[in-house]
Amino acid sequence: MPMFTPRRSLAVSCLLMLVACQRQETPEAPATPTAAVAASPAAPASQNAPAPQLTPMADAVLASHRQMIVLMHGERSLKPAERRAVAAVGQMLFHDMQQRLDTLTTAATAQDPAVLGAVNTLLDRIEGEPSWFDADRLAFKEFLTRVAAHYSSSHSIAGLKLAKRANEDLAVLAEVEQAYDKELKEVFGRFAKRGIELKREKWSDYVAKLSTLYNREQILKDYATVVPYTAPSGKAGAEEADTREIFGMSLPPKTVVLTFDDGPHARYTDDILDILKRYDAPAIFFHLGRNLGSVDAEGKARPGAHAAVAKRVLAAGHQLANHSYSHSVMAKLTGDAVKVEAANTEALLDATGRQPSKLFRFPYGARNEVSLATVEGLKLHSMMWNIDSQDWADPVPRSIAERVLSEVDKHQRGVILFHDIQGRTVQALPAVLDALVADGYRFATWRDGKFVVGTPKKAAPDAAMAASSDTLYRDSHALVIGIDKYGKWPGLQHAVRDAKAVQEALTTRFGFKPENVTALYDGEATRANILKALNERLADGARIKRDDRVLVFFAGHGGTRKLTSGRDVGYLIPVDASLQDFASDAISMPQLQEVAEAISAKHVMFMVDACYSGLGLTRGGAGASKNFLADNARRVGRQMLTAGGADQQVADDGPGGHSVFTWTLLQALNGKADLNGDGVITGTELAAYVAPSVSAIAKQTPAFGNLPGSEGGEFVFELPIERDGLSADTRQLDAAASQLAKRLDDAAPEAAKPGAAVQVTVKNLDGADVKLITTAATAVPARVAAQRANDRGLALYRERRYDEAEAAFTEALKLQPKFALAANNLGFVYFKRGKPVEAARWFEKAIEMDGSRALAYLNLGDAQLQAGDDKKALAAYSTFVGLSPQHARAAELQAFIATPDAAHRPRLP
Structure with a gap:
């Protein structure tokens, strides 16, 4: 199955607008206004055309992605008021795209055998549609991630092949993103691999193409009722703002408040808690009610699975606050609807055991006098922000960090807006915190109606780097x-x-x-x-x-x-x-x-x-x-x-x-x-x-x-x-x-x-x-330590130091029990040492963790054959050949599968 190859890499300054985020799956929010979807390029002719529902869903995802780019292109040159409007609408497009991705993913992972063919044909289009730019394909990164995760546990070869294909596509996208991290100028290196022919297009060509489909004025008009936040200016304005709405302008010099919206997330919120702990930095997490659970007709809160994450936020000493129930545009709702949104989320937050924080953040910063007065009637205080990380739009951790630090340097104080629903924020945060600590900044929170300023400790950037894939050099x-x-x-x-x-x-x-x-x-x-x-x-x-x-x-x-x-x-x-x-x-x-x-x-x-x-x-x-x-x-x-x-x-x-x-x-x-x-x-x-x-x-x-x-x-x-x-x-x-x-x-x-x-x-x-x-070693998150233990085991295996390699892979699995790669590697060490039964057990565990890992099936077949169980070996070999028909051993194994006798028995490595 061919896998796409990215074309000439694009300018990072423009790639800030690409949406390549990762987000937890949550119940659908009420629909947000969207610009009219322009006709997307038709899919290539195929005997296996995608099921009718996948094409318009994919078109909708791409439309949001393209509108985001047109909206944000050149936004830094706009006037402050225009930039605020663009940022607010950009966040709405971001959430709209997430809803469309949820819908597409649900359809693509339905329990229907016919869906497999439809998804494969859709992947043909994502990988090979000649009229698309590489920036278009990046719109489907999260879709590929979810498809790979879903089908990796499939019980059919077709499903496993689909997971393998999606993982291969993601590997190329990861390589492109690595190049974006390493490059902060106009043109990047080529990655000539497998599928797409390099066209070496320029970003200006891509934007010019999109400008024939959309324009910023029309997009803003479609969202005309959005009222973006407006940061105050001047001393009087600062005092007034932090009286009715909190922007942080009355904070002492070199003091900031860290805030995170849209959680809790099953993974990234915990990652952020780990980072904050290293710096002893307090934060305020503005959670969505729908992510915490539901509220029945009698107004009783029913916490969901992610409420446990919120409790961990509290246990770590941070605050929980209200970000509405469904992330709707409060400025568009009636006062009664705003009250329901805020009150239901308050009930769910109270169910976590938190003390009332009295803070509320309007989604998108969009509010009017009615919505603001309604929230105030619930004894809630609106907290806004004056420093936007734009982590919702920017896929490059380093540029997220640089943007935040630049804005902090300009304002010297204030409230910083992050989101704890995507990996880029996790990667950028250590660089931000380390620079702030090195510059003498302090972190504050809001308690009992006032700012409380703490004194952070320094965390070794070695550990910060472990949580981040930021590059150390421009070139x-x-x-x-x-x-x-x-x-x-x-x-x-x-x-x-x-x-x-x-x-x-x-x-x-x-x-x-x-x-x-x-x-x-x-x-x-x-x-x-x-x-x-x-x-x-x-x-x-x-x-x-x-x-x-x-x-x-x-x-x-x-x-x-x-x-x-x-x-x-x-x-x-x-x-x-x-x-x-x-x-x-x-x-x-x-x-x-x-x-x-x-x-x-x-x-x-x-x-x-x-x-x-x-x-x-x-x-x-x-x-x-x-x-x-x-x-x-x-x-x-x-x-x-x-x-x-x-x-x-x-x-x-x-x-x-x-x-x-x-x-x-x-x-x-x-x-x-x-x-x-x-x-x-x-x-x-x-x-x-x-x-x-x-x-x-x-x-x-x-x-x-x-x-x-x-x-x-x-x-x-x-x-x-x-x-x-x-x-x-x-x-x-x-x-x-x-x-x-x-x-x-x-x-x-x-x-x-x-x-x-x-x-x-x-x-x-x-x-x-x-x-x-040398510099001192520092503590790192368990998953980072597990990866390093696995890498150490690989080096030891190559040196034939099997006892030490076994210990390293075992350590990796203790640190990260669902580490399929380490399980395969541990199994192969046992196989190399003539212990096929123990080896097979670990290969089977690797397959349970990730069924699309073709190599584990090959290793399992070899181990079962060495153990004398030809029947199980045949089953493993059959799956491997189905997943990797071009492998060097495929022909030999196919002969054994067709005629499983001693004459065709494969020679073990």
């Missing part, structure tokens, strides 16, 4: 050099292979776009070409920006020359350098220092797989910081890690055709250098792992230090999350490399426990001892 650039075939110097064996392996790691694991990596191999690596790449590409201020990172890797000969003053100067030896007078043909450390200072990127790192010394560096490693990521984002960093010191012979005979240094470096970047387990590897952690490890297995002493001009900033590698499950196709190190990897771990510093830091002594680039201190 990443690299120069990779490898020289084996020298003209006049002795030839090397592995330098080019080393450089190519580093280049692959940068582009496949760490988000370096291929077009941003310059590679010079053998004859290309002349002195002139290297200096040209350094000066014209890396020191180009038009390409390299302040929030970028730059990495330079050199594998080749290095040299040291002693000056008459007694000081040593190190050199990189290009391919065309002479042997006798290399100082005039090589590239000296002063030249590298000059380039490093000319690069405008925040963080620069040189990795030199050569003997190298005499660099005249500053201090060694950075000290531990409890506020590492926030501090690091502000500090310039210029670091260097070398394979050995002056006059040392660098070992060129490591495992896998690499030098010892580069092989160890690659192992470190695969996760071993994450000494505190926070999901990122700093330059200091890299040196703290590589230096003692290499020294333990080779007669060379890697050196590490900061170049002059560094302000203590750290180059950071953010480890990717492992998504692949173990199977017979998983590559492992050979026995000798596995043994060497174990020796490296034995020589490396022991990983820190939470609250501790790693200390290790290494050589600096002048040959002196220096103590490196």
Whole structure:
């Protein structure tokens, strides 16, 4: 089944308008006004046309999505009053789209075999409709999420295939969103995968197309009765506003109130509670009555399943407040209808055990004198906001955070509006709170008719980052050099292979776009070409920006020359350098220092797989910081890690055709250098792992230090999350490399426990001892810890360390019992160790957790076959072939399914 490929990525400034949120399913709200739905492109002709009800439902979703984009495009250039109106209507469109998604999802997950064909045909359209832009397809992200979750527990191969297909589509969308997080400028990298042909369209083309279907004036006219909130201005206005309606303008300077609308949510509200706890920050949660339960004809509250979430909000010390029952537009309702909406929600909130908060928030900020007076008649006080995160429209966590911080900086105080019904808010919140705490802001709440201001504690951004997938850099650039075939110097064996392996790691694991990596191999690596790449590409201020990172890797000969003053100067030896007078043909450390200072990127790192010394560096490693990521984002960093010191012979005979240094470096970047387990590897952690490890297995002493001009900033590698499950196709190190990897771990510093830091002594680039201190490990949410335990288990499995891998996967499942990937991986460890019955039990558990995981069926079949249960093996193989007919083993298994005798019995891996 083909899966779509996103086209050319789009401008983030415009992508703020894309609605790609995740939201709990709730009862339908009363209908909101919507603009007329323009005719959507017809679906491609198909013998399996979608059931009639799916097409108009999907058209309605896309129409809301497109109207949102037209409405919000260029809204920052509008006048304040116009922006408030646009924001209010945008929220209404957002909720309208959610209702339409609910309707579409309900129809697509109905218990009717005919629906499967209709959904598959609809997916054909979502993936392949040629007249749609990629931005159109993003409208269906939540639909795909719900379809995948529903059909993953199907008992039919057709249903499981549908879940598998939806998950594959979501994987591509996740890749696109990752690019959006990493890119904050106009054009992003390509992702040429599987289905859709890249058209490289521009955002302006997309908006121009939508402008032929809709216009902002008509959309606003359709919502003409909406009265958006109006923040007060001036001292008198502030006092009046916080008397009748609370905007937070009377708060002390550098004080904010955190508020969250539309919950409770079964998952995201708890995630937000975890984050708030780390910062000791109070908040007010404005809940919808329909999410809490129902109220019968006698006015008795009947709490629903999500009322337990609301009770957890109370138990955490936060306030619950009233956001109406159905999220209707109060300005459109009669006074009696407003009273019912508010009173029913008050009854449900009281049923949670809360103390009356006396606060009410109008949905969309839309109210008039009648609705405001009605709410006041119930002794409720309207709380508005003056800082809108726009997390309801913006899919990019970093831009949500930047918007909030920009508005806070402008107003210096006030009430911040978030929503606890979508994952983007969870991802953006830690960055907001960390910056506010670092800037000295305090968090307030509202009790007994007045603001109460607290003093927050600082939470380590390492933990904040664990809850967020925010990228650390705007862009990443690299120069990779490898020289084996020298003209006049002795030839090397592995330098080019080393450089190519580093280049692959940068582009496949760490988000370096291929077009941003310059590679010079053998004859290309002349002195002139290297200096040209350094000066014209890396020191180009038009390409390299302040929030970028730059990495330079050199594998080749290095040299040291002693000056008459007694000081040593190190050199990189290009391919065309002479042997006798290399100082005039090589590239000296002063030249590298000059380039490093000319690069405008925040963080620069040189990795030199050569003997190298005499660099005249500053201090060694950075000290531990409890506020590492926030501090690091502000500090310039210029670091260097070398394979050995002056006059040392660098070992060129490591495992896998690499030098010892580069092989160890690659192992470190695969996760071993994450000494505190926070999901990122700093330059200091890299040196703290590589230096003692290499020294333990080779007669060379890697050196590490900061170049002059560094302000203590750290180059950071953010480890990717492992998504692949173990199977017979998983590559492992050979026995000798596995043994060497174990020796490296034995020589490396022991990983820190939470609250501790790693200390290790290494050589600096002048040959002196220096103590490196890494940042401390911090507590993370259970699901993050589970993912890291799973990733650690994968690395241990590849090194054939099965006992340790088993322990890691077991830990992951203790932390997250429904972790299907970890269950599959634990089962495969048992299978590899000749325990098929135990393996089959875990494969079956993985399938129970996620029935669309095709690999688990293949592994289950192999385990059952090894255990001698051919009947169960046949059933598992049949499902696997149905889900993955193009797999390399499919033909062999199909033959066994057709003729299950000894002659056709598949060979076990």
